[in-house]
Amino acid sequence: MAPMANLQGGLSEADNPNSLIVRFPESDPLITDAGVDISPFAIAYQTYGVLNAAKSNAILICHALTGDQHVANIHPVTEKPGWWSTMVGPGKPIDTDRYFVICSNVVGGCLGTTGPASTNPGTGKPYGLDLPVITIRDMVRAQAKLIDHLGIEQLFCVAGGSMGGMQVLQWAASYPQRVFCAMPIATAARHSSQNIAFHEVGRQAIMADPNWLGGRYFENEVRPTKGLAVARMAAHITYLSDEALHRKFGRKLQDRESPTFSFDADFQIESYLRHQGSSFVERFDANSYLYVTRAMDYFDLAADYDGSLARAFKGSKTRFCIVSFTSDWLFPTSNSRAIVHALNAGGASVSFVEIETDRGHDAFLLDVPELLATSRGFLESAARARGLA
Amino acid sequence: MAPMANLQGGLSEADNPNSLIVRFPESDPLITDAGVDISPFAIAYQTYGVLNAAKSNAILICHALTGDQHVANIHPVTEKPGWWSTMVGPGKPIDTDRYFVICSNVVGGCLGTTGPASTNPGTGKPYGLDLPVITIRDMVRAQAKLIDHLGIEQLFCVAGGSMGGMQVLQWAASYPQRVFCAMPIATAARHSSQNIAFHEVGRQAIMADPNWLGGRYFENEVRPTKGLAVARMAAHITYLSDEALHRKFGRKLQDRESPTFSFDADFQIESYLRHQGSSFVERFDANSYLYVTRAMDYFDLAADYDGSLARAFKGSKTRFCIVSFTSDWLFPTSNSRAIVHALNAGGASVSFVEIETDRGHDAFLLDVPELLATSRGFLESAARARGLA
Numbered sequence: 001m002a003p004m005a006n007l008q009g010g011l012s013e014a015d016n017p018n019s020l021i022v023r024f025p026e027s028d029p030l031i032t033d034a035g036v037d038i039s040p041f042a043i044a045y046q047t048y049g050v051l052n053a054a055k056s057n058a059i060l061i062c063h064a065l066t067g068d069q070h071v072a073n074i075h076p077v078t079e080k081p082g083w084w085s086t087m088v089g090p091g092k093p094i095d096t097d098r099y100f101v102i103c104s105n106v107v108g109g110c111l112g113t114t115g116p117a118s119t120n121p122g123t124g125k126p127y128g129l130d131l132p133v134i135t136i137r138d139m140v141r142a143q144a145k146l147i148d149h150l151g152i153e154q155l156f157c158v159a160g161g162s163m164g165g166m167q168v169l170q171w172a173a174s175y176p177q178r179v180f181c182a183m184p185i186a187t188a189a190r191h192s193s194q195n196i197a198f199h200e201v202g203r204q205a206i207m208a209d210p211n212w213l214g215g216r217y218f219e220n221e222v223r224p225t226k227g228l229a230v231a232r233m234a235a236h237i238t239y240l241s242d243e244a245l246h247r248k249f250g251r252k253l254q255d256r257e258s259p260t261f262s263f264d265a266d267f268q269i270e271s272y273l274r275h276q277g278s279s280f281v282e283r284f285d286a287n288s289y290l291y292v293t294r295a296m297d298y299f300d301l302a303a304d305y306d307g308s309l310a311r312a313f314k315g316s317k318t319r320f321c322i323v324s325f326t327s328d329w330l331f332p333t334s335n336s337r338a339i340v341h342a343l344n345a346g347g348a349s350v351s352f353v354e355i356e357t358d359r360g361h362d363a364f365l366l367d368v369p370e371l372l373a374t375s376r377g378f379l380e381s382a383a384r385a386r387g388l389a
Numbered sequence: 390m391a392p393m394a395n396l397q398g399g400l401s402e403a404d405n406p407n408s409l410i411v412r413f414p415e416s417d418p419l420i421t422d423a424g425v426d427i428s429p430f431a432i433a434y435q436t437y438g439v440l441n442a443a444k445s446n447a448i449l450i451c452h453a454l455t456g457d458q459h460v461a462n463i464h465p466v467t468e469k470p471g472w473w474s475t476m477v478g479p480g481k482p483i484d485t486d487r488y489f490v491i492c493s494n495v496v497g498g499c500l501g502t503t504g505p506a507s508t509n510p511g512t513g514k515p516y517g518l519d520l521p522v523i524t525i526r527d528m529v530r531a532q533a534k535l536i537d538h539l540g541i542e543q544l545f546c547v548a549g550g551s552m553g554g555m556q557v558l559q560w561a562a563s564y565p566q567r568v569f570c571a572m573p574i575a576t577a578a579r580h581s582s583q584n585i586a587f588h589e590v591g592r593q594a595i596m597a598d599p600n601w602l603g604g605r606y607f608e609n610e611v612r613p614t615k616g617l618a619v620a621r622m623a624a625h626i627t628y629l630s631d632e633a634l635h636r637k638f639g640r641k642l643q644d645r646e647s648p649t650f651s652f653d654a655d656f657q658i659e660s661y662l663r664h665q666g667s668s669f670v671e672r673f674d675a676n677s678y679l680y681v682t683r684a685m686d687y688f689d690l691a692a693d694y695d696g697s698l699a700r701a702f703k704g705s706k707t708r709f710c711i712v713s714f715t716s717d718w719l720f721p722t723s724n725s726r727a728i729v730h731a732l733n734a735g736g737a738s739v740s741f742v743e744i745e746t747d748r749g750h751d752a753f754l755l756d757v758p759e760l761l762a763t764s765r766g767f768l769e770s771a772a773r774a775r776g777l778a
Contacts, residue, residue, distance in 0.1 A: 034650035133650040193634040193658045194626065200659045201623045203652060204666070208615035210599055226597035234590045234623050237583065242718075245582040251689060259687055261423035261522040263592060263679060267686065269582045270589045277593070290652060297656065298648055300640060329631075329718070 017112025044112025062160030161364030202231030229277030241360035406501025433501025451549030505676035550753030591620030618666030630749035
């Protein structure tokens with residue numbers, strides 16, 4: 001594994017990512033929902049495929065909480081395939097032989113877009129908690145500046161799952177003219193109380209780590225890895241389903257015949273979770289985890305439209321494809337249905353598919369044939385309507 | 390709140406509880422499933438009501454993970470009403486005017502029964518992790534010694550929810566002649582992979598706290614309160630339901646009109662969870678949390694009967710009343726159905742009620758009229774069969 005951490009300078013990917021990067025000067029500011037100007041700021045992104053002459057074949061992919069811009073290439077830190085390699089690539093549903101695919105790291109992230117691990121130009125030190133709290137709308141505002149920079153007037157599609165789906169909904173609401181079609185997957189128009197609760201546990205785990213130091217750990221050459229690992233472990237359970245855990249692990253023991261009567265990882269599920277925790281801290285910044293979870297907590301799209309989600313989409317010409325999964329208890333189908341009802345009430349064009357699977361919330365990232373077929377079919381139909389060959 | 394912690398000497402309730410206590414000498418040992426003799430050992434317990442001359446009206450209540458023996462009296466540490474005051478008391482379904490009610494602190498607990506916070510007579514210091522890992526069967530073995538000590542041959546009823554229900558099932562399997570009727574509520578005959586996973590997160594949170602010190606915190610006059618609070622917060626979410634959280638908290642803000650764009654507890658659910666964490670650490674020992682969660686993880690009743698749960702109950706004369714709750718996702722109804730099927734296959738007498746409620750796993754502790762009515766009816770019928778006036 002390539003070293004990501006460079007303790008004196010923060011995270012090496014945060015300031016000098018292995019990605020394309022646009023640095024917006026103070027003359028081109030980003031004013032966040034908290035009312036703070038965070039310019040100058042940077043957006044790191046990846047692209048795949050070729051933008052056509054009409055600039056009409058661009059697909060923006062929005063990543064989830066712990067995702068990043070490395071959708072379909074080998075990740076520079078983990079050296080593993082991109083997080084949506086099943087969906088994006090030559091001949092895949094989001095076909096890079098046909099579409100120009102863009103994915104940028106979210107504001108608040110740690111892979112090159114301005115976030116708490118980035119160097120604050122005002123102090124020469126990592127921002128830490130000096131960065132204002134970021135919202136989903138801030139993430140989308142920043143993406144819109146990137147799309148402007150690339151000279152693209154209208155995106156053919158905006159797609160993403162989980163927090164990525166929140167961004168898709170925000171795009172469709174904020175910039176209806178700029179989104180020909182939209183695929184929000186396994187997501188919600190507002191974060192639930194239960195989900196805020198799980199996020200709060202993760203944040204408390206990070207802040208309870210004495211190495212967190214109020215967010216100033218890089219300057220002290222430590223990192224709150226134990227707290228971040230616990231946060232990841234708790235969250236990871238919510239990405240899976242009871243059935244999938246039962247099928248995959250059950251009560252099977254790890255490399256032993258009988259329980260050890262100890263606090264070792266006797267059960268396979270324990271060993272698996274510990275691995276999830278310890279590998280995550282190699283690639284993710286603890287402060288970013290605070291910022292990005294907070295952005296999700298604050299997301300309540302209807303609140304910006306006098307409490308009416310239908311109003312957020314009123315008169316929209318965007319074509320929507322909403323997807324949920326039967327065993328997803330983090331973003332259950334009821335959340336997707338609420339979006340569908342609002343789109344219908346707003347008069348939008350919407351398809352809705354609930355996919356039967358036991359793989360839980362993580363299904364959106366996995367090789368689920370019905371998801372891939374649905375995405376392919378929706379995009380082909382939309383491409384014909386858009387006049388893409 | 391009365392001070393529970395006495396840092397130099399461990400927890401004051403652990404060695405000198407505000408409860409009745411039986412101290413079993415080395416001549417009357419308890420050999421645990423781990424093969425370790427933990428004698429001399431103590432059991433702390435509460436009783437309510439009067440044992441009749443025939444000693445036939447005793448009900449043993451088994452408490453859950455973070456419960457204790459203070460079922461229906463003011464708790465000596467928190468000064469709050471006992472944890473099952475809705476169910477137990479004069480005129481209540483478990484009527485202390487009629488029954489002699491016993492509840493003992495489990496082995497591994499921290500309220501007076503031998504546990505990791507108790508003084509190890511061999512060293513004069515708290516056991517910490519020197520106590521062997523305890524199982525549900527060990528808890529029940531210890532309770533059986535208490536029941537022997539009280540001169541009771543057969544319990545009229547053994548009742549409990551969650552981990553208490555596991556003990557009820559173990560009692561019925563280990564000592565079928567000694568249990569006239571049994572009420573295992575919101576429980577399972579084996580702990581699921583998902584539930585082991587949640588427990589492991591809690592344990593990792595405790596062990597990640599630098600004040601944990603390998604379990605030797607009392608001698609160092611510190612306590613891993615931050616880690617234990619995080620463990621409690623994560624667990625507490627699993628005791629509630631998504632619907633109940635939505636109804637009770639939704640996205641309501643705490644004492645403010647609009648979000649603060651900070652990491653403060655903006656949302657009521659955050660404030661509530663933080664309170665759950667901080668109040669829990671006043672009354673519970675972190676090492677006990679490790680031991681008692683581990684006991685639940687290891688519970689798999691069928692494994693002791695060649696993998697057949699039906700065999701555990703074969704020929705049982707005990708009358709069973711199984712209760713589950715529709716919104717309990719920690720111990721879902723499918724777990725209760727598996728118990729019912731095994732009892733039926735074993736030829737036992739069994740009633741089963743799934744109660745419609747949105748209150749999640751915690752419903753067993755709450756004023757849920759259908760639970761109280763079911764319990765009352767079941768006990769009245771069993772009392773007639775037992776010849777209790």
